[in-house]
Amino acid sequence: MTPDILTRARETALDKGEGLTEPELLEILELDDTHLPELLDLAHQVRLRWCGEEVEIEGIISLKTGGCPEDCHFCSQSGLFESPVRAVQLDIAELVEAAKQTQKSGATEFCIVAAVKGPDERLMVQLEEAVAAVYAEVDIHVSVSVGILTREQVERLKAAGVKRYNHNLESARSFFPRVATTHTWDERHRTLEMIRDAGIEVCTGGILGMGETLAQRAEFAVQLAAFAPEEVPINFLDPRPGTPFANRPLIDAAEALKATAMLRLAMPKATLRFGGGRELTLGDLGVEKGLQGGANALIVGNYLTTLGRPMEKDVDMLEGLRIPIKAVGQVI
Amino acid sequence: MGDLAAACAAGEAPLFHPNTGAEMGVEDRPLSVGAAAGLEPPRYCQLCGRRMKVQVRPMGWLAECSRHGELDSVLFDI
Numbered sequence: 001m002t003p004d005i006l007t008r009a010r011e012t013a014l015d016k017g018e019g020l021t022e023p024e025l026l027e028i029l030e031l032d033d034t035h036l037p038e039l040l041d042l043a044h045q046v047r048l049r050w051c052g053e054e055v056e057i058e059g060i061i062s063l064k065t066g067g068c069p070e071d072c073h074f075c076s077q078s079g080l081f082e083s084p085v086r087a088v089q090l091d092i093a094e095l096v097e098a099a100k101q102t103q104k105s106g107a108t109e110f111c112i113v114a115a116v117k118g119p120d121e122r123l124m125v126q127l128e129e130a131v132a133a134v135y136a137e138v139d140i141h142v143s144v145s146v147g148i149l150t151r152e153q154v155e156r157l158k159a160a161g162v163k164r165y166n167h168n169l170e171s172a173r174s175f176f177p178r179v180a181t182t183h184t185w186d187e188r189h190r191t192l193e194m195i196r197d198a199g200i201e202v203c204t205g206g207i208l209g210m211g212e213t214l215a216q217r218a219e220f221a222v223q224l225a226a227f228a229p230e231e232v233p234i235n236f237l238d239p240r241p242g243t244p245f246a247n248r249p250l251i252d253a254a255e256a257l258k259a260t261a262m263l264r265l266a267m268p269k270a271t272l273r274f275g276g277g278r279e280l281t282l283g284d285l286g287v288e289k290g291l292q293g294g295a296n297a298l299i300v301g302n303y304l305t306t307l308g309r310p311m312e313k314d315v316d317m318l319e320g321l322r323i324p325i326k327a328v329g330q331v332i
Numbered sequence: 333m334g335d336l337a338a339a340c341a342a343g344e345a346p347l348f349h350p351n352t353g354a355e356m357g358v359e360d361r362p363l364s365v366g367a368a369a370g371l372e373p374p375r376y377c378q379l380c381g382r383r384m385k386v387q388v389r390p391m392g393w394l395a396e397c398s399r400h401g402e403l404d405s406v407l408f409d410i
Contacts (some may be wrong), residue, residue: 059390084353084375088385103389238371242354242363250365280365299389307371311391 003035006042008264013046018223019156023197028262029142033254040293043261047296050268054326055318056297058109058273059311062304063090063130064123070147070219072170072180074207076240076305077238078117083242085305092126092133099138105300105311106325108166111143111166117183118148124156143203148187151311153193164201164230167191172220175212177288191226205233205273209251209261211283220268232270233259234295235278238306239265250277253286257293264294273297279309288321334401336379341407350374350380355381374403 005027012018020028031039066088067079076083090098099110112130114123131142144157145166146211156167169188170176176185196202206220206229224232236256239248251259263272272295278287291298300311318325333341348354351360353376366372373386377397384395384403392405 061390062388064388084383086383088387090387094387094389096388098391101389238366239364240366246364279371280369302388302393305386305388306366306372307373307388307393310342 002038003031003230004037005031006035010042012130013167013265013268016043017050017268019083019222019268022218022222025221025262025266026215028265029217030256030303031258033115033258035040036254036258039261039291040257043264043294044292046264048257048267049274051271054296054324055291056092056109056271057105057107058111058297058298058327059098059105059107059251059301060101060111060113060304061090061095061098063095063112063126064088064114064116065305066115068117070117070180070182073244074179074210074237074240075115076243078243081194081244081315083217083240092130092320095130096133096137098141099134099140101302102311103138103140105315107145107300108141108326109164110140111145111164112268113145113166114147114235115304118167118241119146119153120151125151128156128160131157131162135161145203147191148183149191149194154191154198154200158198158200165195166231167187167195168201168206168235169204169220170206171210171212171222173223174215174219175210175216179210180279196227196258201229201230202227203233204229205235205275207237207277208256209237209248209277210245211248215302217262221263224263225270227268229267229270231273231297232263232267233273233275233299234263235275236281238277238280240305253282256281257286258292260290261294272297273298275299276303276306276308284309284317288317291318291321334397334403335397336377336397336400336403338406339400340403341381346378348376348378350376352376353383355379373405402409 076085141163143164351367353363373393386395
């Protein structure tokens with residue numbers, strides 16, 4: 001028998017395109033695993049109705065790796081932990097080459113990332129040059145992720161042609177003090193507000209499996225939904241050696257799929273993108289289920305410091321599932 | 333080709349573990365879940381155990397040991 005919460009979710013998210021409330025999202029997360037197929041099917045229908053059948057793919061590159069002054073407990077790029085990751089910088093020619101490789105896979109988005117609290121003047125100039133260089137040679141949308149911004153920096157990124165800005169809230173506001181102590185959730189939130197005000201698309205999501213409760217996952221979903229972000233990256237904790245979260249266990253695939261479907265029911269119209277950790281937490285089969293259970297985008301290829309599946313394997317998987325890949329002209 | 337790339341191309345057995353930096357046969361450091369799944373680039377030079385600079389790219393990686401030179405994933409046809 002269909003649980004009452006799924007009937008209500010159908011009326012709210014599928015029929016009206018509206019997100020569920022926090023208590024309703026918690027009910028979704030607390031559903032017994034026997035209802036998972038029904039939940040995934042509903043989340044898939046919501047995605048098809050409000051986002052369409054295409055899946056959007058994206059590549060990412062680290063412009064500045066390591067040596068970050070922040071203490072995000074999941075991150076191997078913090079200079080405060082005994083991580084094996086050493087600081088390294090990419091030059092613009094290499095970055096353009098990476099964008100070309102990414103575009104060949106069918107990706108419509110290329111995100112340039114730097115491990116910083118926020119950009120200094122040198123990095124801002126580098127970014128402006130990098131964005132211009134990619135646009136000059138590659139037919140792809142450029143996103144940027146360089147931390148906490150000032151209003152003037154937001155305006156400069158907009159003027160440079162940055163289409164979308166990523167700044168993950170990472171987790172629920174109530175859980176964030178256990179994720180990082182060198183800056184606050186509210187500081188991240190303020191940057192997102194400036195991005196939204198400037199007319200740049202908002203990309204904000206986080207990492208599941210850092211020790212947050214189910215209630216905090218539901219809290220996180222409504223906090224994300226309040227922004228009506230164009231894109232929500234869904235990452236699963238990949239415990240990095242040397243970080244405070246190095247010994248945290250992975251969440252299981254069913255729990256991850258349930259959380260993905262829950263996020264779809266919180267944000268029927270957002271692009272939900274599987275990111276880092278999906279290979280470990282979901283595996284190939286789980287990713288396929290997730291793409292038929294609420295998610296409609298992927299980061300392909302390698303991540304910032306870790307390796308992903310070869311791009312062609314993901315493209316083959318999408319072909320096998322008969323899921324079309326969104327073209328550049330189709331991306332809003 | 334640097335010493336590190338030459339050693340890898342020749343299929344020489346690592347003296348140090350590329351993911352943990354542990355001296356092979358002497359120390360035993362646990363692999364991370366990601367490394368065990370083959371989702372980590374090398375972080376330590378397999379000839380000397382030094383921590384390397386590693387740039388991960390969308391379709392590969394480039395590691396550099398200050399003593400033994402560069403190692404490109406292209407060598408492994410990744």
